[in-house]
Amino acid sequence: SKWMMMAVLNGDVTMVQAMAKNNANNILWPDKYGWIPLHEAAYYGQDQCVRVLLGAQPSMINKCDLKGQTALILAVYREKVACVEMLLEKGADPDLANKDRETPLYKACESGNAEIVVMLLNHGAVVNKHCIQGCTALQEAVSRNNVEICEILVQAGAKLSPTNMYGIAPLFTAAQSGHEETLRFLIKHGADINSEASDGATALYEAAKNGHEDIVELLLSQDADANKAGKKGLLPLHIAAQRGADGIVSLLIKVTSKYRVNRSGVSPLHLAAECNRDAVVEILIEAGYDVNAMLSDDRSMMYEDHRSTTLYFAVANDAGAIPNLDTFNPLLVALRQGSIELVTLLVEHGANVNAYVPTHPTSFPATLIFGMKYLSMLKYLMDNGCDALSCFSCTYGSGPHPPHQETSERDDLRYNTNTLRNTGEPVQFCEVISTRSAGPIIDVLLNYVGHVKLCSRLTEHLDSLEDWEVIKDKARHSRPLMQLCRLKIREQVGIHRLRCIKKLPLPPRLIKYLNHEERNQENVL
The missing domain is CATH 1.25.40.20 (Ankyrin repeat-containing domain)
Incomplete structure (x- = not known):
């Protein structure tokens, strides 16, 4: 009462x-x-x-x-x-988990409270349980760079190399996030330094990709293999060149085999020139990389103009030409890179959250292809007017769909255009969403639409995990009146004013309501 x-x-x-x-x-x-x-x-x-x-x-x-x-x-x-x-x-x-399969121990690691972690373990908490994303308590502690809790968990029997649904182990997470303290801890306790994620990326590759020079140096000092290529055939040197990390490029040049570079079919010079990384281009040329290197035939075919030389890349950029998938506007590039800071900056300055890729038609905004890799990014797009309804407007409906090709959540469409066919027929949202992460993504999208009917492919995805039955129920039942009102008001406010809604002469409670923040309790639980 x-x-x-x-x-x-x-x-x-x-x-x-x-x-x-x-x-x-x-x-x-x-x-x-x-x-x-x-x-x-x-x-x-x-x-x-x-x-x-x-x-x-x-x-x-x-x-x-x-x-x-x-x-x-x-x-x-x-x-x-x-x-x-x-x-x-x-x-x-102590092991009864929530609907995301997060146990009390997992939540204690998320909060970083060592006292509670010890208390739970002393009362028999199982240390190696996985959440719905496949992460363990140790992975969560590593992601928070909490060495104290890592020590406690390992002493309690935590496995050093459990992998989540993307094949990512704790050491990979530490390298990816630039957490040197936890990385040293894991190396000290014998974690596999060359373990690979589902897409073939290593910890060294991820550290290079994210510009963590000190992490790259540490991994190389522990004999990390710089010549392990991911499934796309790229080496750590390639990604460092593409990102313009000249210090990391200098470190990797010393340990990267030119034979392995040649086998990849693309020179790091191509990627540096494509992204206007002038300093990296100079370093690579000084190290003896051939300015006349040609793309392999299969890589050249990835571009509509069949470009091959590093000179062409450089000239195309200098002249402002944007062929093939480089017609991506800056927001799509920022989303692909997973940079919430850049995404926020662009949206605040008027970037189109409903951008499409002209050469590869889809029935939904192309921003969602990259935005759905991170739920926080997806929610940000939705809050700023991205079209969620189009995701549920499937032409196949409850009928049979074309054969489904499962794709990696980490796919970069610059080198993988299989996800978007260039046939003139728009690709449906249900054709690109991954079964592994369908539930949380659909759950977020449902908060931004009225009543919708899930097509047979989305229903099939949700049927793959028992815990996602509640999401099907959410779509099946009538939408709450509060949500329908919110949608109508947001529609009347208009997409351009949603970006600066907090500056509008509206009551604070109404602004929170329109931004899905009307009840703090709902946000934190």
């Missing part, structure tokens, strides 16, 4: 005790989020209220809300140590 919730929020233990004694059943009544008073008490750190509530109804200790969250997960997420301790001592299940 409302009075019980108020008593819990105020930490009024006497009142909670009296109400629980007079009507023990009312503490089991959930609100619209599936929360019972125990969830409220755990979330707000009212440990004595937790004790009283469990004394009245011990059986509710592992009760979940609509997102599969127990009181323990909420207390861990909020770092309410006393509540965590109380719940564990009363028998809370």
Whole structure:
């Protein structure tokens, strides 16, 4: 009841005790989020209220809300140590995960609270459980660069090289993120320095790609293989040249085999010239790379003009020519690179969030091809007026679809045009979305549309994982009136004003509502 919730929020233990004694059943009544008073008490750190509530109804200790969250997960997420301790001592299940399969231990690593991590492990928490994305607690600790928690987890039996759904191991994550401390820790404990992700990329490749010169230097000092090519045939030197990381290029030139470069069919000079990396071009020429190197036939065929020489790349850029997929506008390039800073800057200055690729027609904005690699990026595009409805307007509907070719989430369309066929017939959204990540992506998109019907391909994707049944239900049922109103208001405001909506003369609550921020509690859970 409302009075019980108020008593819990105020930490009024006497009142909670009296109400629980007079009507023990009312503490089991959930609100619209599936929360019972125990969830409220755990979330707000009212440990004595937790004790009283469990004394009245011990059986509710592992009760979940609509997102599969127990009181323990909420207390861990909020770092309410006393509540965590109380719940564990009363028998809370330390391994009961939410609907994203995130356990209390995983959430403790996410929050970076070593005290709670130890507490959970001491109460028998399983250390190697995977979340829905395939990540373990150790991977989460590595992504936060928390060496202390990494030490605790490894001592508790955490595996050093578990991989997530993309084949990414903790060492890869550390290198990719530039986390030197955790990288040294993993190397010290024997993690495989040359492990590869699903797309063949190594930790060295990712460090070079992201410009982490100190990480590249550390990996090379530990004999990381600079001549391992990814599935696209590119070496770390290639990506460093493309990104203009001249310091990293200088390090990699010394350990990269020119024979392996020649086998790749593309010189790092091509990539440096294509991206106007003048300093890198000079370094490569000084190191003896041939300015007249030609693209291999298969790589040349990737461009409509069948370009081959480094000179052509340089001239095309200097003259402002943008052939083939280089017709991508800057926003598409920023999205492809995964740079939220550049994406934000471009959108704020009027970039078209509904940009298409003229040479490869799609029934939905091309921005989504790259934006859906990161849910935060996808949500940002949607918040700024990207067309979500087109993703559900499939011409095949509930009928049979063309054969599905699973593609890597990390595909770069500069070198892989298989995803978008150039036949004049628009590609449907359901043809490019990956089965491995369909659920969370569709879940986000559904927040920005009214009632839609999922085509048979999207339904097939959601059927592949039992936990995604709730997303199908979300699409199946009528959309809430609050959402329909929000969509209508956003439509009336217009896409151009959505970018600067916080500057409009609207009440703050309305602005939060239009930006899907009307209830903080919904955002954090």
